[in-house]
Each structure stands twice: as C-alpha cells, then as structure tokens.
Amino acid sequence: MTQLPDSVSIREVGPRDGLQNEDPIPADAKVRLIDALSATGVRRIEAVSFVHPKAIPQMADADEVWARAQRNENVRYSALVPNTRGAQRALAAGFTEIEVVVSASDTHNRRNVNRSTAESLDDIAGLIALLHGSGAIAEVIISTSFGCPYEGDIDPARVAQIVDRVVADGADRVAFGDTTGMATPRRVRELLTAVRDRQPEIPLLLHFHNTRGTALANILTALEFGITEYDASVAGLGGCPYAPGASGNVATEEVVHMLHDMGIDTGIDLDALLDAAALAEELVGRELPSGVLRAGPRTRLTAS
C-alpha cells in the first residue's frame, strides 16, 4: 500500500459552485450558509463568484453576501471570476484568492464563453497578471479535465499542456474539474501521471463530481499520488446541470467521513458540518444527495 497523506485541505464550494446550480435563494440565506460553514473548522471556502447577473442570477448579490458574511480568521475565502470585470469586482471586495476557469475541451469552452480554449488561455494570462499586480493569488481551474460531455475523453497530454501554459503565465495553483462526473480512478491516474511528469511542483487541487458514484474512489486514487487539496460541496449542493436528478459535487461530509476514518485530518468537525448540511437542505428546500447526512456517520450507533 502507498503511504497516504496525514492531512488534507478541503475547500468548501457549496456557497458558490453549489448554490450557482440551485434555484436562487435570498442573500440572507447565503450568508447563513457561509457563516455556518465558517464555524465547522474547514480551512477554505469558495464564497461567491463575480459574474454577470444576467448569465448567473444566483450570484447577482455576491457583493452584498460577501459584505455581510462573517470573516473567520482561520478560513481562507476565495471567489471565482470569469473575466477582467469580475476580477476587478473581486479585488475591490477584498478577495486575495481568486479563481479563473478554462475548459480543456474546445467545444465545452466555446459553449461556455464563445471562445476557443487557446483564446481563453490568452485572456487568463492577462487575468493572472492583473491579480498578481494587486497582490492576489491566482488559481486556474481546468474544467472537463477528465472528460467532456460533448467531446468524450480528453487526452491527458492536452490537459498537461494547458497546465504548462498557465504555470508559465504565473498560475499559483491548478485545479482539475470533473465537470460532469466522468472521472474514474483510471482517468485520475492517467492525468496526474501526465501532469506530474512535467510539473512536479505546482500545487494541484481536484474537484470531483459524484455523478456516477466514483468520487470517493477518485479521491482515494489521488491520495496515493500525494494530492492534498480537494473541493467538496456541503450536502452535495449543486446537482448536475446535465442530468436532472443526478448528483453533482461530491458531498463534503462524505469526503470528511471517509478521510477521518482513514486517520487523515481535515480540521473539520463532522458534527458541525452535518449541521451545516442540514441547513443547506433547509435553505434550498430539497433533499440533497448526501449519504452521510441521510444515514449519519458510521460512528452513530442504533440503540439495541
């Protein structure tokens, strides 16, 4: 057996990636969710995105939400931005960790932003310079890294070349998005092998969806590669925009539950996280796809 990491840094993405894919909820509800998550011991929260309100009405009140949310000094908060305007808003709001996105799939990138992957990479070079000029950390998220719903498999060499490019342009971290849940242990292994051969040093973060049940198996595989940064969404908030009723983001409490039982520290209090997950269900008004929320942790016994 490979030696696994002793601790893992989970970024909670429910308030941004999760809520962006649910029906809109009021700013007050978003603030409650961020505050509840800030109290769980989680070390990183993706709080909001600064996007055009017509494109993503769920995030139209990002400035208000962020102004009202409590700041926990032990939490690093980040925001996602699509372009220069969004980056300027995020910087003005005080964010110092900012994410930009490009899709490894040309088709997917064109459908999202009407530009080729190469054109978006040129834009991102400028965004990284802008963020660095203001002292912020710039993370590049490469979506459809494990497969594209339009193109199918994505060659790991193509993703590795995109990593080379954004690292050359100054990216501080690269995240691989399993946008529609196409990752499997094999795809994780192939991608990490391809990237680590060329970029042994750049911090990597993995973002898995549990659309086809593989999320925890994928994380287990990535742990064997020594990857210690993962996204997860409280209660599995977010759904899957491509398949009604299907699961999207892996539930944070399922990740934490497995890692803690394996002796891997996350800093998170699972009970507090389950309270936040119950709150997330209440706020969006639907049952969310979290097994640990539904059944309780394995340590919660039944009276005999």
Next chain:
Amino acid sequence: MTQLPDSVSIREVGPRDGLQNEDPIPADAKVRLIDALSATGVRRIEAVSFVHPKAIPQMADADEVWARAQRNENVRYSALVPNTRGAQRALAAGFTEIEVVVSASDTHNRRNVNRSTAESLDDIAGLIALLHGSGAIAEVIISTSFGCPYEGDIDPARVAQIVDRVVADGADRVAFGDTTGMATPRRVRELLTAVRDRQPEIPLLLHFHNTRGTALANILTALEFGITEYDASVAGLGGCPYAPGASGNVATEEVVHMLHDMGIDTGIDLDALLDAAALAEELVGRELPSGVLRAGPRTRLTAS
C-alpha cells in the same frame, strides 16, 4: 500502483437481497427481472431465498419464481437459506450454490435469529455438512463484517476467527457483508489483512453497501488485495433498512461502469444491464439510487 486483477466476477443480488428490502412485488415481476439480468452477461445471480414467509413475505413465492425463471447456462444461480428447512427447500428446488449467514456482531445476530454468533456457527457447521452431502457448494456470509449498527466497530481479529471456524467446518467460500454501509477503505484493508494472514486460500467475496458513498472506494481497495468476487444489486435495488431514504446495496451498473473504464472485464454488457436497471425501477415503482442509470455512462455524449 498495485497491479489490479484483469477480470472480476460480479454476483447480481437484486432479485434476492434487493427485492427482499423493497415492498413486495408479484412473482411475475421477479421472473422478468431475473430473466432480464440473465441476458446481461452477468455470470452469477442470487435468485431467491428460502425463508419463512411470515418473516420475509417478499420471498414467499421463491419456489414459483425459481420454477418459472429462465435458466441461462452461462449463469450460476444461488439461493440464500437461514436454516435446515430452507436448505432442504433450496436443494429440492435444484440449487447447487447455497449461502448461509451469520453476523460477526453478537448483538446483531441475536436480533436477527435470537441466537449468539457462536450458536449460529454451530448450526452452520451442520448446514455445510447437509449441503455438501447433497453435492452443493456452501458459502458463508459474515454480516456486519465492517461494523455493526448496534456495537460499532467489529474487531477484524474476531471476523478472522469466524473465518477460521467456517473454513474448518468446510465452507467453500466466505463473503463479508457491509450490512449497513460502515465499510471504508481502512476497514477493508484491516479486515483483508487480518483474514489473508490466516487463510490465504479460501475464496472471498465482498458485499458493499453505498450508504455513506464509499462503496466504489472500498472495491478499489479490495482490488488492490486481489479480490475478484463482488456482490452488487441492479439499480441499487434494496434501500437501507436502517435509514429511510438512504442507499443500500451498491448499484451493479456503477460497479461495472467503473471497472470497465479501468480495463477490468466483468462479462457484462452495460447497455443490457442499464435496461435491466430501468426495468427494476419500473417494477418497484420508485426512483433507485443509481448514478449511472440517472446520468448514463461517461461514454454517452451530449450533442454539441
């Protein structure tokens, strides 16, 4: 990375373990499900159990179902029995692969059959002799092998001792049941290490529930130990008797989908299996917890 097996033998347990934990459906519907599964290429099906109809009304028509089901010569069919009476019925019905059950947890065993684990093991010694006397294969399923909802963690050494006992009594195979979904990669590793140290030869089969999202991660871990026999239930049929709304048996198509992408053969045609999964949903009249059924396999592309 550890070398994984090239092929895996999946036993489809939906018709028995799955349907036993759903509201009763007519014999005709059970026959349709078994026949649909027999046509998928799966090599083993747990078809029925011979239990007391008052205890488990879902299986009251086992004789009729088995008499009417098509026999595919490429499929090995098995039945589960709780006692001598059930074993006699299974043998009379023509089964040559028969499963008996004991719980590793004394509390769980007493609640199920009002006997201690040790008392049940004495019974099982007699059942194995009875089955062998009729030329049948005897498998012992050890439930709560990865944890008990009443007692909590189960010492792997205790499970290994039970394995020693049933192997000494002639068991042809031992299955480890993750009865309420308490298994994690750590528990799988600890149990398999404890058992394989003492019993390197006995065939082992693993039966995971996806109650807390870990089923495929557990299978991945067991593959690294060279385990090649797994139970799974079409569409995730079966639910979780301990937690309303929670997942029970891991969905066969989620297992097959991951294994095939990893280049591990199962003999199963995933499209035919998905047809059987859709039939299972139709027959029980509720949405079942199968991500691959909901979203389709990763190879099913969206028109761009």
